[in-house]
Amino acid sequence: MKEPLRITVTGAAGQIGYAMLFRIASGEMLGVDQPVILQLLEIPPAMNALEGVVMELQDCAFPLLRGVVSTSRPEEAFSGAEFVLLVGARPRGPGMERKDLLEANGAIFTGQGRAINDYASKNVKVLVVGNPANTNCLIAVNNAKDLRPEQFSSMTILDHNRAIALLAERTGVHITEVQDLAVWGNHSATMFPELLSATIGGTPALELVDFEWYRDKFIPTVQQRGAEIIRARGSSSAASAANAAIQHMRLWSLGTNAVTSMGTVSRGDYDITEGIVYSYPVTCSAGKIEIVKRRTLDEFCIDRLRLTENELLEERDAIKHLL
Amino acid sequence: MKEPLRITVTGAAGQIGYAMLFRIASGEMLGVDQPVILQLLEIPPAMNALEGVVMELQDCAFPLLRGVVSTSRPEEAFSGAEFVLLVGARPRGPGMERKDLLEANGAIFTGQGRAINDYASKNVKVLVVGNPANTNCLIAVNNAKDLRPEQFSSMTILDHNRAIALLAERTGVHITEVQDLAVWGNHSATMFPELLSATIGGTPALELVDFEWYRDKFIPTVQQRGAEIIRARGSSSAASAANAAIQHMRLWSLGTNAVTSMGTVSRGDYDITEGIVYSYPVTCSAGKIEIVKRRTLDEFCIDRLRLTENELLEERDAIKHLL
Numbered sequence: 001m002k003e004p005l006r007i008t009v010t011g012a013a014g015q016i017g018y019a020m021l022f023r024i025a026s027g028e029m030l031g032v033d034q035p036v037i038l039q040l041l042e043i044p045p046a047m048n049a050l051e052g053v054v055m056e057l058q059d060c061a062f063p064l065l066r067g068v069v070s071t072s073r074p075e076e077a078f079s080g081a082e083f084v085l086l087v088g089a090r091p092r093g094p095g096m097e098r099k100d101l102l103e104a105n106g107a108i109f110t111g112q113g114r115a116i117n118d119y120a121s122k123n124v125k126v127l128v129v130g131n132p133a134n135t136n137c138l139i140a141v142n143n144a145k146d147l148r149p150e151q152f153s154s155m156t157i158l159d160h161n162r163a164i165a166l167l168a169e170r171t172g173v174h175i176t177e178v179q180d181l182a183v184w185g186n187h188s189a190t191m192f193p194e195l196l197s198a199t200i201g202g203t204p205a206l207e208l209v210d211f212e213w214y215r216d217k218f219i220p221t222v223q224q225r226g227a228e229i230i231r232a233r234g235s236s237s238a239a240s241a242a243n244a245a246i247q248h249m250r251l252w253s254l255g256t257n258a259v260t261s262m263g264t265v266s267r268g269d270y271d272i273t274e275g276i277v278y279s280y281p282v283t284c285s286a287g288k289i290e291i292v293k294r295r296t297l298d299e300f301c302i303d304r305l306r307l308t309e310n311e312l313l314e315e316r317d318a319i320k321h322l323l
Numbered sequence: 324m325k326e327p328l329r330i331t332v333t334g335a336a337g338q339i340g341y342a343m344l345f346r347i348a349s350g351e352m353l354g355v356d357q358p359v360i361l362q363l364l365e366i367p368p369a370m371n372a373l374e375g376v377v378m379e380l381q382d383c384a385f386p387l388l389r390g391v392v393s394t395s396r397p398e399e400a401f402s403g404a405e406f407v408l409l410v411g412a413r414p415r416g417p418g419m420e421r422k423d424l425l426e427a428n429g430a431i432f433t434g435q436g437r438a439i440n441d442y443a444s445k446n447v448k449v450l451v452v453g454n455p456a457n458t459n460c461l462i463a464v465n466n467a468k469d470l471r472p473e474q475f476s477s478m479t480i481l482d483h484n485r486a487i488a489l490l491a492e493r494t495g496v497h498i499t500e501v502q503d504l505a506v507w508g509n510h511s512a513t514m515f516p517e518l519l520s521a522t523i524g525g526t527p528a529l530e531l532v533d534f535e536w537y538r539d540k541f542i543p544t545v546q547q548r549g550a551e552i553i554r555a556r557g558s559s560s561a562a563s564a565a566n567a568a569i570q571h572m573r574l575w576s577l578g579t580n581a582v583t584s585m586g587t588v589s590r591g592d593y594d595i596t597e598g599i600v601y602s603y604p605v606t607c608s609a610g611k612i613e614i615v616k617r618r619t620l621d622e623f624c625i626d627r628l629r630l631t632e633n634e635l636l637e638e639r640d641a642i643k644h645l646l
Binding site: 018019021022023026028048049051052053055056057058059060061062063066158161162164165168169174175176225228229232233234237238239240242243244 | 384
């Protein structure tokens with residue numbers, strides 16, 4: 001049996017954490033031959049609820065679960081972690097401006113970036129789920145000075161999956177027929193779900209759907225899906241976000257040849273400003289996220305890549321004192 | 324690729340349903356080579372919330388998920404189902420007596436038993452999770468006249484897992500060291516978690532723990548664990564109950580040589596009254612639940628088997644007009 005790996009989840013008693021932990025403990029993230037130790041971070045007011053979650057984890061008698069740590073101290077939560085899922089974030093409160101939101105989360109992700117730097121494994125992989133995810137990731141990576149930028153990533157696989165499902169439904173195929181779709185940029189209403197290179201059963205997607213549907217229906221629906229879920233459920237996506245986070249870590253760790261979408265620190269690919277955290281089409285191999293190169297982009301695409309890039313630059317400017 | 328199997332979940336928008344559906348769709352119940360169609364039943368007031376759950380299922384782009392039906396009509400929900408998880412039940416409201424609770428659930432499980440009989444696959448496997456689970460199962464099985472009693476089961480694996488975890492913690496071993504434990508009787512405060520045949524790393528458990536601890540601490544802690552979770556979490560077990568339900572169905576369907584605990588219609592084994600739904604130590608093979616025979620029981624055990632049997636007989640008497 002392999003040695004157990006330490007996996008940190010922040011905001012562990014929240015809805016996404018609750019939907020995630022049991023699947024990680026059952027082997028869905030790292031495989032059914034990989035024992036794990038869960039290290040759960042919460043803020044002090046949530047420690048009671050977290051205790052209940054820990055009791056339920058015990059009550060599952062998971063063979064792969066070799067230990068559970070629950071704490072409100074980041075240095076304890078991140079200690080020796082090989083995988084970190086930063087789920088906890090400050091949600092937007094009533095009357096809160098975007099700038100206030102960035103600022104409130106800035107404080108969290110500055111401290112967590114430093115604590116990961118100081119206490120996690122030197123090979124840690126960090127996924128930021130808590131919103132605004134790209135800019136929270138940017139703050140964390142800039143406060144983890146001894147780690148490499150490629151050890152940090154932000155989540156857009158949920159948007160990628162939503163785009164696949166919508167396209168499959170529209171064209172009447174099963175989701176496994178949809179390939180090479182990509183979600184670019186910020187995990188926000190400016191994200192760009194792009195179909196120029198996507199195929200459906202081998203046929204270019206844009207031969208099978210109208211351009212008008214793509215532009216006026218598909219793109220806005222993917223961009224607004226989170227809000228639509230809130231309207232239907234009365235609360236935000238939890239199980240589907242947890243599922244995407246598990247998938248992101250699994251693909252990052254175990255590899256994938258199929259194109260998916262992940263936020264990563266830009267090195268200037270596709271002329272995106274270096275240093276910001278931008279979602280690209282990627283594959284994964286040997287524990288590394290690899291941006292798909294030389295993907296065809298037309299003017300329509302490039303305009304949208306710029307638009308979501310500009311939003312990320314504005315977000316960066318709002319928190320530049322934290323970098 | 325295998326043909327998809329239809330799986331019905333009732334109370335699908337509730338907390339246990341929400342914790343269960345995504346794991347079923349990812350292949351954790353029937354295996355990663357078995358496509359599934361989810362058929363989700365809810366009461367009309369919960370259909371909006373269920374719509375949100377369905378949207379989130381779509382947003383996961385699960386390769387194994389071949390379709391989702393959401394409905395408030397039992398005949399539609401159970402149609403062609405090979406597996407049915409009866410999760411939805413009426414919880415005990417303020418001022419509600421046990422008899423009222425049995426009565427309120429009696430109406431639900433009478434109708435569902437008939438609908439399963441009329442619309443599900445003739446080989447359907449039915450698991451009752453909703454409480455009072457044993458007696459709800461008794462009602463359902465008695466209203467499914469064309470099906471065999473062994474196609475119905477009630478859930479005690481959650482209690483079994485809780486007992487394993489508690490014993491492992493007490494003796495400082497990993498849960499995989501604990502074998503041959505059993506939970507007998509009713510899923511209620513009279514259940515009997517029995518250690519006489521249990522072993523820890525091959526050594527009889529009762530050589531490693533004090534009898535007083537077993538009698539005065541272990542048994543009541545397992546019996547009261549559900550209430551303890553509610554105190555810690557502020558709501559009842561959801562993810563651990565969902566995990567147990569998935570495990571119950573997986574073991575039932577795919578088999579297990581390791582002893583576990585499941586409620587099944589008594590045929591008189593261990594002198595338990597025929598016809599009531601009683602939890603026994605079991606193994607599973609070829610899609611069948613097999614009661615472990617000739618297990619050693621002493622007077623202490625037999626007293627407790629009788630106690631929980633008597634409670635089940637009282638419950639049966641309270642709803643005998645529904646059988």
